[in-house]
Amino acid sequence: MVLKEGGSSIDAVEAALRAFEEDTSGMFDAGRGAMVDTEGVAQLDAAIMDGRTLKAGSVAAVEHIAHPISLARLVMERTTHVMLVGGGAEKFAEDQGIKLVPNSTFITPERRKKYEQWKAQHEEQGSHHLGTTGAVALDLHGNLAAGTTTGGTSWKLPGRVGDSPILGAGTYESNNLGCAVSSSGTGEYFMRDTIAVDICHRIAYLHQTIDQAADFVIHTELKDQHGDGGVIVLDQTGHFVARFNTKAIWRGSIGPDGIPHVALFHERIA
Secondary structure (H helix, E strand, O other): OOOOOOOOHHHHHHHHHHHHHHOOOOOOOOOOOOOOOOOOOOOEEEEEEEOOOOOEEEEEEEOOOOOHHHHHHHHHHHOOOOEEEHHHHHHHHHHOOOOOOOHHHHOOHHHHHHHHHHHHHOOOOOOOOOOOEEEEEEOOOOOEEEEEEEOOOOOOOOOOOOOOOOEOOOEEEEOOOOEEEEEEEOHHHHHHOOHHHHHHHHHHHOOOOHHHHHHHHHHHHHHHOOOOEEEEEEOOOOOEEEEEOOOOOOEEEEOOOOOEEEEOOOOOOO
């Protein structure tokens, strides 16, 4: 709706990810419904990037922010920094008039139940749960944007930060490189291989299509590291692809025709 009404790509990305942060279905690992760490606490990460200016903002390990993606945007627009973490990020949020919320806001009954089961059994069941949410967008002015928001991996150690708020690893966008990327998976591998920016560099410097670049990075580079996960990628022509080496990843796209396309397994929707 944002893009249809002539809004910017950055507005569209923020709006889409705020919706995921409010979702309580248990299908997504962001905001309400986020995974919890080994102490039963939800720590949230998010990043957003504007392809026209290359300005970006990210926050990590915040525990009382209802919409981390919006706080990341404020970091981008109202500071000279790129990333704020933990208590510093939350102090900045308060200074911007954002009301902090109890950490229990993010922990749905389903997440609490799974945590209690894990705690009782002392084993990492479900440690490969992937549910990070991301969005990429192209507006009527030809500007790309990308964003990612997450509660991190299940049963993580307190203070662990994954790839989502790390520019070039889980989130990256550049009009000049002609590519916007958001990823979901085991973040440690995405950080080691700087997956998101690698895809953009392959497109810009090796003149690969986004299909070729994403295929190589996910099915060769990430696979060689025994990493798991996937990416959504958008170029400046509006071509969208999703590539992953897991069994399934929820994904969807809406093109100029306004028709939504969704998929779960290895169906190609673009």
